[in-house]
Amino acid sequence: MRVLDTIWDFLVGSDKIDLSGIDANSTISGNQAFEFVEFTGHGGEVRLVEISEGPTQGTPGSFTTSVLADIDGDGLRDFTLQVLTPFSLDPMTVNDLIL
Numbered sequence: 001m002r003v004l005d006t007i008w009d010f011l012v013g014s015d016k017i018d019l020s021g022i023d024a025n026s027t028i029s030g031n032q033a034f035e036f037v038e039f040t041g042h043g044g045e046v047r048l049v050e051i052s053e054g055p056t057q058g059t060p061g062s063f064t065t066s067v068l069a070d071i072d073g074d075g076l077r078d079f080t081l082q083v084l085t086p087f088s089l090d091p092m093t094v095n096d097l098i099l
Helices: none
Strands: 005-009 045-050 061-070 079-088
Touching: none
Parallel strands: 005 079
Antiparallel strands: 045 061, 061 079
16 A cells, blocks of 8 residues: 655745655666656656646635656656645646756
């Protein structure tokens, strides 16, 4: 059973999720950085998936985003962070990550 890590009050455009200390590709020696792409079967890939609706008619809403990472290159996620962004007008982007 996998445990889902959750960030409950992420502020888009201000807060950052720092993934730079994680070795993004376990198939190569050393510490590689993540790349922001769709999973292609190469280690070191991270992507964002929006899993809820955001604001309506210009009023703040609450986005829920999954940050998925493939470390071993099998095309499947090796870890997931669930990120809640209450009172946000915008969803998370790659600019909210430190790769």
